[in-house]
Amino acid sequence: MNIVVCIKQVPDTTDVKINPETNTLIREGVESIINPFDAYAIEEGVRLKEKYGGTVNVLSMGPPQVDASLREAISLGADEAYLLTDRTFAGADTLATAYTLAAGIRKIGDVDIILMGRQAIDGDTGQVGPEVAENLDIPHVTDIRKIEQIDDQGSIYLERLLEEGYVRLKTKLPVVITVVKEINEPRLPSLKGKMLAKKKEINTWSAKDVEVNEKRLGLTGSPTQVVKIFTPPKPAGGKVFDGDIKDSVGKLLRELRASGILMGSEKGDE
Amino acid sequence: MNYFLTEEQQMIKELAAKIADEKIRPIAHEYDEKEEFPAEIVKVLGQADLYRVFIPEEYEGLGGGVFEMCLVVEELSRACGGIALAYAASGLGIIPIILFGTEEQKKKYLPKLASGEIIAAFALTEPDAGSDAGAIKTTAKPEGDSYIINGTKQWISNGGDASIYTVITLTDPSRGARGSSAILVDKGTPGFEFGKKEEKMGIRGNSTRELIFQDCKVPKTNLLAKEGMGFMVAMKTFDQSRPGVASQAIGIAQGALDEAVRYSTERHQFGKPISSFQAIQFMLADMATQIEAARALTLQVARSIDAGEKNVAKISSMTKVFASDVAMKVTTDAVQILGGYGYMREYPVEKMMRDAKITQIYEGTNQIQREVIGMNLIKETLRKKK
Ligand SMILES: Cc1cc2nc3c(=O)[nH]c(=O)nc-3n(C[C@H](O)[C@H](O)[C@H](O)COP(=O)(O)OP(=O)(O)OC[C@H]3O[C@@H](n4cnc5c(N)ncnc54)[C@H](O)[C@@H]3O)c2cc1C
Numbered sequence: 001m002n003i004v005v006c007i008k009q010v011p012d013t014t015d016v017k018i019n020p021e022t023n024t025l026i027r028e029g030v031e032s033i034i035n036p037f038d039a040y041a042i043e044e045g046v047r048l049k050e051k052y053g054g055t056v057n058v059l060s061m062g063p064p065q066v067d068a069s070l071r072e073a074i075s076l077g078a079d080e081a082y083l084l085t086d087r088t089f090a091g092a093d094t095l096a097t098a099y100t101l102a103a104g105i106r107k108i109g110d111v112d113i114i115l116m117g118r119q120a121i122d123g124d125t126g127q128v129g130p131e132v133a134e135n136l137d138i139p140h141v142t143d144i145r146k147i148e149q150i151d152d153q154g155s156i157y158l159e160r161l162l163e164e165g166y167v168r169l170k171t172k173l174p175v176v177i178t179v180v181k182e183i184n185e186p187r188l189p190s191l192k193g194k195m196l197a198k199k200k201e202i203n204t205w206s207a208k209d210v211e212v213n214e215k216r217l218g219l220t221g222s223p224t225q226v227v228k229i230f231t232p233p234k235p236a237g238g239k240v241f242d243g244d245i246k247d248s249v250g251k252l253l254r255e256l257r258a259s260g261i262l263m264g265s266e267k268g269d270e
Numbered sequence: 271m272n273y274f275l276t277e278e279q280q281m282i283k284e285l286a287a288k289i290a291d292e293k294i295r296p297i298a299h300e301y302d303e304k305e306e307f308p309a310e311i312v313k314v315l316g317q318a319d320l321y322r323v324f325i326p327e328e329y330e331g332l333g334g335g336v337f338e339m340c341l342v343v344e345e346l347s348r349a350c351g352g353i354a355l356a357y358a359a360s361g362l363g364i365i366p367i368i369l370f371g372t373e374e375q376k377k378k379y380l381p382k383l384a385s386g387e388i389i390a391a392f393a394l395t396e397p398d399a400g401s402d403a404g405a406i407k408t409t410a411k412p413e414g415d416s417y418i419i420n421g422t423k424q425w426i427s428n429g430g431d432a433s434i435y436t437v438i439t440l441t442d443p444s445r446g447a448r449g450s451s452a453i454l455v456d457k458g459t460p461g462f463e464f465g466k467k468e469e470k471m472g473i474r475g476n477s478t479r480e481l482i483f484q485d486c487k488v489p490k491t492n493l494l495a496k497e498g499m500g501f502m503v504a505m506k507t508f509d510q511s512r513p514g515v516a517s518q519a520i521g522i523a524q525g526a527l528d529e530a531v532r533y534s535t536e537r538h539q540f541g542k543p544i545s546s547f548q549a550i551q552f553m554l555a556d557m558a559t560q561i562e563a564a565r566a567l568t569l570q571v572a573r574s575i576d577a578g579e580k581n582v583a584k585i586s587s588m589t590k591v592f593a594s595d596v597a598m599k600v601t602t603d604a605v606q607i608l609g610g611y612g613y614m615r616e617y618p619v620e621k622m623m624r625d626a627k628i629t630q631i632y633e634g635t636n637q638i639q640r641e642v643i644g645m646n647l648i649k650e651t652l653r654k655k656k
Contacts, residue, residue: 188289191319191332194281 001054001150004105005045005078005115006132007038009062009069010122018231034069037117039076040179043186044147045115046077052150054112055079059104061089061097067202074197075189082108086206091219094123098131100217103210105136113156114176118143126178133176140176141169145183271562273569275341282323282338286345289314298350301475302621307431308353308475315346315357316386324361326368329380335576336510340517340568347521348528351625352475356389358518359427359476362511362633363390366436366452366503369510370495375454379434391432393423393481394504401638403438403504404447408483410439412497415490417441417453419483422465427632429479430464433457436507437481438500450500454492461486472624505583510575512586512633516568516593519629520561523597526604526622527557533608550607557600564593584646587639594629594636601626 011030019026034042045056058073060066061084070081084104092100105111114133119126126142133140145166146159154173159166161180189197207217215221239255241248256262275283293314301308315321323338325331332338339361346354364383367375367390382388399405408421419439426435435455442449455462465480495503531554534545544550568589575582601623605612612619630636 188292188314188318189285190317191282191285191322193319194285195278198277 001048001052001113002057002108002111003045003048003054003113003115004057004059004108004111005038005041005073006101006105006128007042007058007060007069007073008035008117008120008122009033009060009066010035010120013121018229020231032065032069034072035117035120035122037119037121037179037181039117039186040181040183041115041117042073042076042078043184044179045113046187047184048113048147048150049077049079057082057108057111059101059108060084061092061100061104063090064204070202071197071200072189074200075193076187077193080203081200082203082205084205084210086208086217088207088214088217088220091222092217093222093224094125094127094131095223096217096219096221098128098135099221100210100212101128102132102135103212104205105132107205107210112154112173114174116176116178118178118180129176129178136174136176138174138176139171140178141171142178144177144179147177147183271566273565278332279334279338279341282320282334283341283345285318286320286342287348289318289320290345290349294346294349294353298353298475299615299618299621301350301353303474303615305469305474307477308356309431311353312356312386312389320357321360321386321389322384324368325364325380325384329376330384331380335572336513337569337572337576340513340572343514344517344521344524344565347518348525350475351518351522351525351622351629352473354518354521355427355473355476356431358511358514359391360389360432361514362392362507363428363432363434363436365510366392366494366507367434367454369506370452370499370503372491374491375494379454383434388433389428389431390434390436391426391428392436392507393426393429394438395425396422397424401635403501406438406440406450407443408437408439409443410437410441410451410453410488412441412490413487416487417451417490417492419453419455419461419486419488421483423481423483425468425478425632426481427476427478429477429481430457430467431477435481436494436503437483438504440500441497445498447501448498451497452494452500452503453488454494455483455486455488459486459488471627472621473628508633509582509586512590512639513568513572513575515629515633516564516589519590519593519597519626520564520568522622522626522629523557523561523564523593523600526601526619526626527554527561529617529619529622530554530557530604530607533611537608537611544607553603553607557603560596560600564589564596568593581646584643587634587642590629590633591636591639591643594626597626597629598623 009032012033017026049056056078057080058070058078059082064085066083070083074081084100089100116129130140141158143161144158145161148157150156155170158169160169241252320342322332323334327333343354343358346357367379383390394403396406410417410419437453437455439451439453440449441451461484463482465482468478534550535543537544571585571589604619605623608619611617
């Protein structure tokens, strides 16, 4: 089983702040962590390896400091680490990111399963997983809460989390799977793992090392434009309608209608 | 304070701290209430390789020593002194195997102990032999290739949960202490049963049990060192394990200080946080100073021991006496700072006070430690005079 786990380094959002003047994230002094959903993907990859044998490769696109997150993944049981880093990758939206990651996955080669977190906690789009699959022209399944089994015919049986309940599915390898946190409980690193991670060589690839069309990379390859980032103002004030329930509901409806928020007839309001 | 840890030691400390904060602290209260052994934590400690740190590399350890063990014990004890004992008391059982085990014994036990698959215990105390260890009555009668063990050990930490026990016996009762021998006994050996589980004041997250031997037959290859050297094995083991008890005490004290400082900034009386009162600040200052002094002494002694210093009984005893007295004082003051809340089981410091108490008692009471220190001082002086 050749497994790739794509991980993203993100700011620890519990203490992220937005600069009110520039409307950008203040990254200084904020610790970087592995995107929490990706930690479940790493754990699942390691468990699959423990069950079926094979290799767990972690892959990330980002600046050189992502090295630390890749080493952490090694300490958690991943075997090999790959970092796609290049100035031309910078400023990528989900489309350019997925395109670049797919090029990395192709270079790793012969991949059976690609695991990713359901979304990154900084961007919250949940798009990169499916986009990677499209780039590789393979199936994808999202929000997986359990990998039941993989059989000899290369079929994989999964449980996909729904808002209420779950659905069982079967698909063929190779496949992109995004996972939810119900899937497992990530282990803590071991000392041996940490020591290994310290010494491990991280494979670092620039744009020249992978087969890519430069126009589809980074800012150039990103149709998405971030116009503005802002903290939504807290809703203030508001009006309370209390007293007799029938009266107050009637008053509320009349007011909503008067202010044009609600349309339609008044019949049956009272 | 900077203790000049190597990168590897830093890693050990950080990982132990992470486990303490994320895995142990949230369940410490529950295990204390239920008085249950924390098997799930032993598993976590094993997976994290923490049992490996003081075991030689040849036996799947990471090759550290007393110093590394102390780093781990302190961090774990910060979250729960009782749960930390599943680690520390296994250390007490492992040390004699490292120091005196034959190649075969080491190969048989150390790798499994290093991985945390099994844990160990050490059994010296008996109903009528506490401080006066020479009064033990448990016998191991040589018979052909075996020893036949009879007797009862009392208050054995990890008792029942450990798989391998270093038991101090008399192979030749006529020679008293000189006829004592340390013998390894596996759990499950016929004639080896566990007696009652004690109900305790503190460290309730550890099992303390009686070991009962009735015609328990073990092969002579289970002997550690030589016949007649049982007490020497015990004393050399304590030389190395007492800094571990000191670190347990320091960890408990540090946990109490952390709670006290936090609480003092949150609790308001007379319209101010109580931390603004000098009476509270001075208490906190003394607590912090004593803890740091205890830590500095303990880690430096651990380094000396690992560096192969001879005759370490005195300095090893100093760590335990000093750190355990500090822990008792600091935890008592922490309860004082939390006032009535400190006295309530809902808050963590009363447990810390209960847990701290044992560190003044086991592995030799503090009276006995002071006697060891005093005797050594006198011996050293007399030696100089000659
Ligand atoms: C929770 C717990 C866990 C334990 N775990 C283990 C274990 O894993 N393995 C093991 O072998 N033992 C263990 N013990 C036993 C422990 O080491 C003994 O309790 C300890 O050595 C003291 O012995 P004692 O309780 O019989 O006290 P005693 O020896 O009866 O002492 C009573 C009092 O007299 C004082 N005293 C005794 N002799 C002298 C003297 N000569 N001079 C001055 N004062 C003296 C003592 O300091 C103490 O204050 C454990 C005990 C407890 C409570």
